[in-house]
Amino acid sequence: MTTTRSITRLATGGHYFEAPRWHDGRWWVSDIYAGVLCTYDEEGTRTEVLRVEGNPSGIGWLPDGSMLVVSMHDRRLLRRSPDGEVTVHADLSRVCEHEINDLVVTSDGRAFTGTIGFAVAAGDPPRPGAVFRVDPDGSVHVAAEDVICPNGMVVTGDGSTLLVAESFAGRLTAFTIGADGELTDRRLFAQLAEPPELGPLPEVMAALALIPDGCAIDAEDGLWVADAGHQRVLRFDRTGTLVEEIADPHGNGVYACALGGDDGRSLLICTVPDFFAAATGVDTDKANLELTRVDVPHGTGRP
Known part of the structure; x- marks a missing residue:
């Protein structure tokens, strides 16, 4: 199940990378705790695009080319x-108490995002x-x-299904x-x-066989999933069967991934x-930011 693929380093020196995307010939990524949304070209050159005081996370694009980013x-x-003006698209503070996180935007401009449900960075016990x-x-x-810590989200190629990583339930859920x-x-x-039953965060994390985080969907509706608990990315086929595992060679935590590059076969991994x-x-x-090459390219799914 574990495969040996060559992994190269695109960039280092970030604070904490999440929500990578390939768009307009560049990698886009949120450096969350630096408060910066930035891009990287294929040589690893970083360009700051937007500062987000509330910490950026999920990224997506509307049909008119506008970019949405989670604060x-x-x-x-x-x-x-597209001309660089920044406005508030939606305010979710009235409907959730805790941070929102990842994001996926459908082809018709609907956005799905989730609230973590508790103060994860403070080590609070998980709650729905x-x-x-x-x-x-x-x-x-x-x-x-x-939903137990909704995290990575993708939409299948035909637009009919939303897949959500429930991190501290150790599962991927479809709608x-x-x-x-x-x-x-x-x-x-x-x-x-x-x-396991929900309880103290360290105990829950230690008991989970999978802590799914950021995700990427390919042309076969196969799902690449960052496993935040086991220093790896996994690929599940369209039936939900685990078919491949790639371990981080440096033993770092793996928190998000994205498919892109000119042919869609580059897998970017955030560690x-x-x-x-x-x-x-x-x-x-x-x-x-680490890169490897995979067999099935990105398709029409999102992001």
Whole structure:
């Protein structure tokens, strides 16, 4: 199951990378605890695009080319127009108490994002969060409740299914997306073992066989998943069967991934030695962007 693929380092020296995307010939990534959304070219040159005081996370693009970016702490979606103007697209602070995190935008401009549900960086015990839908007009709707730390999100190539990583339940959950954006038919997509009961965070993390974080979907609707608990990325096929594992050669934590490059076969992997050290400011320059090559390219799925 574990494969040996050549892994090269695109860049290092970030604070904590999340939500990588390939767009317009560049890698886009949120350096969360540095408060910066930035791009990297294929030589690893970094360009700062946007400072987000509330800490940036999930990134997506609307049909008109505007970029949405999550502002985690103040629970807002910011909208950066093609000419660089930044406005508030949606304010979720009225519907959730804790940080929002990852983001996926559908082809018709609906955005799905989730609230972690508890103060994860402070080590609080996990509690259920929720997934929200933000329509193109900026209106906010609760799309799914009782989701255990909704994290990475993708939409299948035909636009019919939302897959959500429930980090501290150790599972990937699927929803059918209706024509009106409603989520129905909640079901298990993949899980390596039964999750433990919720309790103290260190105990939950130690007991999980998989801590799914950021995700990327390929042309076969196969899902690459960063496993935040086991220093690896995993690929599940469209049936939810585990088919490949790539371990980080440096033993660092793996927190997000994205497919891109000119042919869509480059897998970008976000790593850092210690999430909690990065989140609390103990380590501020040890995050890395790693690259490997995979067999199935990115397709029409999102992001």
